[in-house]
Amino acid sequence: MSTKKNIRIPCTLCPGKEHSLFSELPKDDLDALSQHKTCIRYKKGQTLFYEGTRPMGLFCINSGKVKVYKISSEGKEQILKLAKSGDFLGYRALISEEFYNSSATVIEEGAMCYIPKSDFLEILHKNPAFFRKMAKRVAHELGLMEQKLVTIAQKSVRERLAATLIMLKETYGMEGEESDLIDIALSREDLANIIGTATETVIRLLSDFKSQKLISLQGKKIKVLNHKGLIREADFYGR
Amino acid sequence: MSTKKNIRIPCTLCPGKEHSLFSELPKDDLDALSQHKTCIRYKKGQTLFYEGTRPMGLFCINSGKVKVYKISSEGKEQILKLAKSGDFLGYRALISEEFYNSSATVIEEGAMCYIPKSDFLEILHKNPAFFRKMAKRVAHELGLMEQKLVTIAQKSVRERLAATLIMLKETYGMEGEESDLIDIALSREDLANIIGTATETVIRLLSDFKSQKLISLQGKKIKVLNHKGLIREADFYGR
DNA sequence: TTCAAAAAGTGATGAATGTCATTTTTTACG
């Protein structure tokens, strides 16, 4: 295992780079971004940024997993998205020139890089191709968010749970043999906060799915036993 | 009244221009956009574009009102936003280089301009300040959509209806004396499709609000009698 | 290893809201 010291490697050598928005950036630009970045290990439960505060830079997830969420006026958490290695956080607020409208907290320990706002904006405005790529990404995410809205507005909790499990399997399924195991340690409460329901309801529905042999529960992690069955639950149940 | 012919005026002279994303565009660019645009009157019920089709240009609403919505797999409509004079439609898909992910249908007759994709993209890529402004807008809308998601996921239907009425009053309230009258002809069904509920539920809650003297119903249009009361309903009811 | 705290799970209950069936009112068109 590596030591905790000196986890700061150049962006050019970052393993997550290839799949990230930085993938096609020229070396010069990447070096410029690397220059003033800081990289810190975050433990589970630590928060990267809070809703309502001013963004001062861009987070890049080197390793680990993060939940991005809003707290409603009643104090309930709604998870907007999950982020993993290679993902960026905070660019929406930087581009819209607003405060953060969500918070981000680590759910699986890992290393996060932080690129100062000025460096990021400089590259953004200097490199039109990169700006287009970022704009394209934000526009794409708006489309995703619209789809999520429709799902929450119109599907039952049961359907949403099934759909969420499918999505999680696609995003966090292991490689090869164990591809049915959803490799992310979400608490039942987190799962409920993705779906927009009560923790107890998630627990009940999960054991329902389990007794239907759609999934199996291995401690915290969930294994998908019947993918097609889950898809059926997600699309049609009860309506 | 003007005739139906020749409703095509230059963008430079468009009354909605001042409040639109085009407000700070140099005259040259505006003229370029004007060049190949077409302007057509649309009647209530006519559709500007359909979900799943390829965008070939940008719509600009000269007058009238439009609903933008998605149809869920069960065939139910979910309204994502309402658009009025000066608003643009279709730029998300143009920027993300995707098909439309929503449909747009006229709910109040009016004139719509249509700027070919190539002209719009040319200005967008020629004028970095304008591109930034568009990107900023999309990022801002992503923030709004995230907020809507939380509202739908966590607030009761009653709260959402109250919140929607407040929003409608702010956006479509008349000038001066009659500022409490919500000047948009939404059917109960449309209102239900904004909120994400059944038409009957909206009808019942509206008459509830009416008997509480929060609103009055003047045919299709709604008048807000007790703004603070509605805000209270929107924030706290029942939780 | 132990023990307290957190998370998961279970059961009972009621309120909110969806659905269906029907009536009344409004709209729009010939």
Place this chain on the structure above:
DNA sequence: CGTAAAAAATGACATTCATCACTTTTTGAA
């Protein structure tokens, strides 16, 4: 106008799901 069709309204009923109260299991830190 008159009439058919659409929209609004109302009632009865079924269902989902949130809530609360509690038990069991797991976790993690001393």
